[in-house]
Amino acid sequence: MSKKATLIMMRHGQSEWNKHNLFTGWVDIPLSQKGIEEAIEAGKKIAHIPIDYIFTSTLFRAQMTATISMAYHQSGKVPYFIEPEKNKPEEWSQIHDENVKKHCIPVVKAWQLNERMYGDLQGLNKQKTIEQFGKEQVQKWRRSFDIPPPEGESLAMTAERTIPYFKKHMLPILEQGKNVLIAAHGNSLRSIVMYLDHLSKEQVVELELATGEPLFYTFMHNTWEKNDIS
Known part of the structure; x- marks a missing residue:
């Protein structure tokens, strides 16, 4: 029997470079006061x-957003970070x-969820x-689906890492009826929303x-439903 699960996706709060209107990408910038x-x-x-x-x-701005948000959670549970791809053996961080x-x-923590580079x-x-x-060229770099900025990633390239990661690591958890929070970035989350909502590259x-x-999604019977449960 399928169990209902909730997926919450949250773009990080304003960063110091968002505030100053700078391209950030993979540069590891913290949140601003806002x-x-x-x-x-x-x-x-x-x-x-x-x-x-x-x-x-x-990236730290996403991690800050997750931990600050969880400080207000009614469960009072403490987040503890796992980074499976580090050299340190994963068992070193086990809770006994x-x-x-x-x-x-x-x-x-997963680099596959990082912002578009x-x-x-x-x-x-x-x-x-x-x-x-020129405005037209910059608009293509920023908003087109498959045109990358110089030496960077397009949204299509970002989706090639975020969507397989979502399917492999998060979907099995949701299929068990467990709730998942993703704290990430505008473009990495847009690519996941594209997958969930079956959006075209134009959309x-x-x-x-x-x-x-x-953003809130309910998952049940292999079906996604966007809703507002806040």
Whole structure:
């Protein structure tokens, strides 16, 4: 019998480089004060929903968003981070008291959930980039599905890593009726939404995800339903 599960996806709060209108990509920038406040508000919106697993990118702004949000969760559970691909043996971070373990939530860090890599644009001011290369060219780099910025990734390339990871690592958990929170980035989450909502490449480029605003999906009988359960 299929069990109902909830998937929560949350774009990180405003980062310091979002605030200054800079291309960020894989540069590891923390949240701004506004981003911290957005993470707090997001945490209040999901505080009543049981969460069994958290997945986040390897970038600090996504991890900050997840941990700040969980500080307001009604369960009082403590997030603990797992990074399976590090050289350190995974068993070194195991919790050996079952009672303590019940009051923790595993957080899996995965580079596959990182933001789209913006290549040569990373660290550049978006407005100055428009002045240098023209609005039309920059718009293609930013908003087209399959045109990457110089030495960077397109949204299509990002989807090639995020969607297989979602299917392999998160879908089996949801199929068990367990709830999952993903704290990640605008483009990595857009590609997952594209998969869940069966969006075309024309539709997904119009999709905007607000910083610090949770998205909710219910999964049951192999069917996804977007809803507002906040």
